[in-house]
Amino acid sequence: MSGLSILVAGGGIAGLTSALLLACRGHRVSVVERRAFLSEVGAGLQLSPNASRILLDAGLREPLARIAGEPDRVVVRGLRSERPVASVALGAFARERYGAPYLVAHRADLQGILRDAIEQAGVPLTLGRSVVDAVSSRDGVTVTMADESGGTSEAQVDLVVAADGLWSTLEGKVGAAGSPVYRGYVAWRTTLPRERAPALLQGNETGLWLGSVGHVVHYPIRRGELINLVAIEQRYDPVEGWATPGDGAGLVARFSQSAPPLRMLMEAAGPWLLWSLFDRPAHRLTAGNLVLVGDAGHPVLPFLAQGAALAIEDAATLASLLPDDKADLEPALARFERDRVPRIRRVQDEARRNGRVYHLGGPAAFARDLVMRTLGPQRMTSRYDWLYGYTSPALARSAPPR
């Protein structure tokens, strides 16, 4: 039999994309997901060109065109004023500059097309089963799994791809760098029908409102039927749990100084769910025959909209590096780690820096706005050439898929 036998732990964007790209390379892949159904809460996702390029190359052009939109620009404003401070060119400018579009989509829709694609590629997906352990030996990896009734089973594979998210069970096997670190921000997320938004905010553009109390991002999804809305609040302590229901009236009160259209948008939206925001600098991504991808290996603050994008890059890099023969796995995994860690670290650092810049107040905020206005829309985008124009070294020299 050709190719490696690979078990992917986790059916989020990292796991499904890895499964798809690895199966396209001829490996024998299966996915095990802890939940009884695939669900992506949190609504919207921006897919920058570094990620959309990979999905388009994987044959997802038609389904992506069906589910995703392409905003014309990001309009940047201060929280208190509806007058734009600056804008960032997206749409045709980004598509032509980077050879791939800057997309926005509903997470569940992206997960749906990835799930359809792995099904077509013949990848089995088992729901309601958790990977609880993975022990590497000379013969490969022995994986222990538990189902919802507590029954356990084992499988022997050549490689485990751990895509089990921020609170990864398998990350401890690699000893990446300890627990994720809370960075002092809580994200409030919701959606609302577009017609309930103030007219000023109904266009095909992303809104970014900056202030010292926090910042707000919104953009249309589901081909403009819905607006995805995220408010980031600076908060000393994290909130309990993950996707915790939040009190919308309390949020609106905290952002009470906002310009009227933004306040109206927030008042019209809900119910809200809360996520405390963590990251953990990328360190180690592999040990034995186990490799970490996505949030399991390197959670990142969302202030550059790159968590899922990095997961998609991980998947593409891994798929292009893995050999057919397990005897050649070790150098390929070492190469994966060498390629990915510097890239991910740069994105993590930049996302943290963006958090600080977004929340400046007083004269520092004035100076920030002046710089953005002076740069103009196209230079605001091209500051990120290193990010959106990226192709991993492994992809640049990889052979075409079989």
Ligand SMILES: Cc1cc2nc3c(=O)[nH]c(=O)nc-3n(C[C@H](O)[C@H](O)[C@H](O)COP(=O)(O)OP(=O)(O)OC[C@H]3O[C@@H](n4cnc5c(N)ncnc54)[C@H](O)[C@@H]3O)c2cc1C
């Ligand atoms: C507010 C906010 C906004 C964001 N916006 C963007 C954006 O615009 N663009 C972007 O690129 N990124 C964005 N991100 C980041 C992005 O959401 C994440 O980086 C991405 O979803 C991570 O995907 P993942 O598959 O690694 O993890 P997850 O989505 O967490 O998936 C992990 C999966 O593994 C399963 N699992 C867990 N444990 C086990 C186990 N033991 N066995 C089997 N299965 C298991 C879980 O049930 C889950 O389905 C944002 C994040 C936040 C918080």
